[in-house]
Amino acid sequence: MRFFISLIASVLLIHRTAAAVVPAINLWEKGAPSGDGNTTEEKVNVRVFPAEKPNGAAVIICPGGGYGGLVTGGEGTGIAVWLNKHGITGIVLEYRLPGQKRSMVPLLDAQRAIRTVRARASEWKIDPKRVGVMGFSAGGHLASTAATHFDAGKPDSADAVERQGCRPDFAVLVYPVISMGEKGHAGSRQNLLGSAPSAEQIKFFSGELNVTAETCPVYVTHPVDDKTVSVENSRLFYQALQAAKVPAKLLELPSGGHGLNGYKGPMWDAWQVGSLEWLGELKIIPAGGVH
Secondary structure (H helix, E strand, C coil), rough: CCHHHHHHHHHHHHHHHHHCCEEEEEEECCCCECCCCEEEEEEEEEEEEEECCCCCCEEEEECCCCCCCCCCCCHHHHHHHHHHHHCCCEEECCCCCCCCCCHHHHHHHHHHHHHHHHCCCCCCCCCCCCEEEEEHHHHHHHHHHHCCCCCCCCCCCCCCCCCCCCCCCEEEEEECCCCCCCCCCHHHHHHHHHHCHHHHHHHCCHHHCCCCCCCCCCEEECCCCCCCCCCCCHHHHHHHHHHCCCCCCEEECCCCCCCCEEEEEECHHHHHHHHHHHHHHHHCCCCCCCC
């Protein structure tokens, strides 16, 4: 037991150290919108992990945490470091948690992150047409919401960031919460929408009800033995993607549970290899570069 506690502590220390040496960039320097016409002085940070040999692709990473916290280690900095090994710039989004009837703030942060990456694409050696989102658990819900709610930007805005579109070019969802209905995750729904959400809120934040032909290509993976977030979430989203003829792939894993055995092992490796191969097929990254 002491060995495992020590191991976990070491992993957390590594992630904290990695985050500490990567500068935080505040997305909302002139005030963060609350979704109701007001702004706050909250800082919303992204941390950019550039690849040593960038291929131009970038992924904005949305950690999980049930909209009650952020798992920025295994579902944040650890993912960025892995993406770097394959030439992909990893960008960890430390999005705001909703609470106090602010259900729109995570989505506003994700959209702003996408716009920011495109606005600074040249500086960060990124192709603005190869900017995707990746999310885990509730972060998967956020990524799926960003994939289904987007705009082309405001060309007449004085803010160069707001002139950029916020449609992701692709999305990778790992054991995601998708629905805010009965097959969704009660804790995430409570934290995002409160105890008595309206029918309009449930529809807006249920990814399977918002897929259109304009939705970006999506890779979804989910262990069938997930007791925290039912695999039905991923199945519903995949079915909606297929119905809209959106390029998509669903990888159902036979085991691993929520968190896939603590972000390690053959099930964890399977979705990572599979998603990279899929990105290669889409020509987002060079094909055959998986290692």
